Amino acid sequence: MSAEKGLESTGPKVRASTDPAPSPQENAPQFSIITPVYNPRYRDFLRCAKSVRKQSFRDWEWCIVDDGSTKRLIWPIIRILASFNRRISARRRDTNGGISVTSNNALELATGRFIVPLDHDDRLKKKALQLVSEAVERSPEAQLLYSDEEVINARGRLLKYLRKPEWSPERLLCQNYCNHLSVLDRALVQQVGGYREEYDGAQDHDLVLRVTELTSNVVHIAIPLYQWRAIPGSTATAVTEKPGAIDAGRRAIEDAVRRRKINGEVIAAGEMFHRVKRFPSSAPKVSLIIPTRGTDGPIFGLHMPFIKNLLMALNRHRTYPDLEVLVVSDAETPSGAIPRTLENLDVSTIPFPHPFNFAAKCNLGAVNASGEILVFLNDDIEPVSExxxxxxxxxxxPEDSGIVGPMLIYENGLVQSAGHINPGPVIFGRGESPLSKHGYGMPLWINRETSGLTGACVAIRQTTFYEVGGFSELFPNNYNDVDLCYKLQLAGYRCLWTPDARLYHFESKSRETPIEDWERDLASKYWGRFISTGPDSHTT
Incomplete structure (x- = not known):
């Protein structure tokens, strides 16, 4: 028996916890694969073992802990594996401790720079560790790497390919989208205390949330390196197979919200996920900036100017205390389009005596605004959320939040915009139900980073808006919002989207805006490298 009561060991001698950490001269491996084992099907575990032994990259060790399996051949199989390969270390628990306790036992065996969690019935792709090592060479500062993955059935046949978004910390606060394969810096994992057994079922999500509070050096490898086996009882089949995992996930997010001092509430996002409904900690002055030319059209069966409908709706449903409204109007705006007296709104009209230029009108409104927060609104908008x-x-x-946009919906209740995705940029969610589960991780249900936002409704701090130079007037009609979002990302800010704010957008009723070839060419000239990738590149 090992010095730790209840753990039988086999394989290379285990370093005592009081020994110094291995130095480079001691030839510690780059990767420590850690696998807690409990009663897997023999065939699945042997295939898991084969996927490790057949790795094209050889600088690894495999740390296996049997969590008191009752299947009598599991431990003998593990001992045989360890006896024939000096890179495999193994322990056996006399009592079942659960996945977090057992994973921590495996972590104690690890000596590599990175740990690589591997479930006992899943498989690594043959070049998994090689491609991770190459990614580390390209990004030596990386402390968390995650890849796309494949879901396979009991016979090993491919069921689906999970294409994941680029690094998205806001999404991570809703769901563990990194999942498999995740490769974590071992020192950082030890620094945060490893796995916590009170979050069994969502222990990996809890760990990644804590690790990423200490680092933003995250790399996405957009290749499937892991095969997740969907068998009865596995969340790869359905998360409802383990209802306790849903509750554990909620509690892990709630703990993260407390640690980060976020003013918010964790609410359900469908049956599987959660999201944080955020509340403001203060009420800074907000300036609503609304460009208009007084166009009218049908709105829910009534024919009226869009700007009039918007202002009347804002007046009826005002809930924000410190608010000013700036209407930037063309000379052709009819005099009766803008209500003169609104008891709950402070409305100022700013004339714009130039040819139509949406970007210039927004900038003029910003120059005249006194609010800490600027909200740019099309006039063909009507709020849904109070x-x-x-x-x-x-x-x-958050300091790194650059711009945020809401869910915009058509008059018929379908989604008009849920952010931009790349390559494109393409408007995500258009024409779908707000309850649609389309896309990886149900993106219409969760807060997330996005590649861009439509300028029909966005909010931004005034200081941030000026920092990046506002809207580019080189894009008078289209792509001015795309340009703004890319400038913000280049400056280190995040573009955020949330379904907790919803507004109607009567798009194309106020102004038809066909995209010209020169606009596409100019956007590509400035932002071609951004257009090809982004936080939501693989949302669909």
């Missing part, structure tokens, strides 16, 4: 302004303000509280 607290939509509060929600947008709350998402701008």
């Amino acid at each position: 607290d939509w302004i509060q929600t947008l303000v709350a998402h701008l509280e």
Whole structure:
């Protein structure tokens, strides 16, 4: 028996916890694969073992801990594996401790720079560790790497390919989208205390949340390196197979919200996931900037100017305390389009005596605004959520939040925009139900980073807006919002989208805006490298 009571060991001698960490001269491996084992099907575990032994990259060790399996051949198989390969170390627990306790036992055996969690019935692709090592060479500062993955059935046949988004910390606060394969810096894992057994079922999500509070050096490898086996009882089949995992995930997120001092509430996002509904910690002055030319059209069966409908709706449903409204109007705007007296709104009209230029009108409104937060609105908008302004303000509280947008829906209730995705840029979610589960991780249900946002409704701090130079007037009609979002990302800010703020957008009723070839060419000239990738590149 080992010095630790209840753990039988085999394989290379285990370093005592009081020994110094291995130095480079001691030839510690780059990767420590850790696998807690409990009663897997023999065939599945042997295939798992084969996937490790057949890795094209050889600088690894495999740390296996049997969590008191009751299948009598599991431990003998593990001992045989360890006896024939000096890179495999193994322990056996006399009592079942659960996945977190057993994973921590495996972590104690690890000596590599990175740990590579591997479930006992899953498989690594043959070049998995090689491609991770190459990614580390390209990004030596990386402390968390994650890859795309494949879901396979009991016979090993491919069921689906999970294409994951680029690094998205806001999404991670809703769901563990990194999942398999995740490769973590071992020193960082030890620094945060390893796995916590009170979050069994969501222990990997809890660990990644804590690790990423200490590092933003995250790399996405957009290749499937892991095969997740869907068998009865596995969340690869359905998360409802382990209902306790859903509750554990909620509690892990709630703990992260407390640690990060976020003013918010963890709410359900469908049956599987959660999201943080944020509330503002203060009420900074907000300036609503609304370009208009007084166009009218049908709105829910009534024919009226869009700007009039918007202002009347804002007046009826005002819930935000410190608010000013700036209407930037063309000379052709009819005099009766803008209501003169609104008891709940402070409305100022700013004339724009130039040819139509949406970007220039927005910039003129910003120059005249006195609010800490600028909200740019099309005139063919009508709020649905009573607290939509509060929600947008709350998402701008983190220092690295650059801009935030809401869910925009058509008059018929279908989605008009849920952010931009790349390559494209393409408007995500258009024409779908707000309840649609389309896309990886149900992106219409969760807060997330996005490649861009439509300028029909966005909120941004005034200081940030000026820092990046506002809207580029080189794009008078289209791509001005795309340009703004890329400038923000280049400056290190995040573009955020949330379904907790919803507004109607009567798109194309106020102004038809066909995209010209020169606009596409100019956008590509400036932002071609951004257009090819982004936080939501693989949302669909």
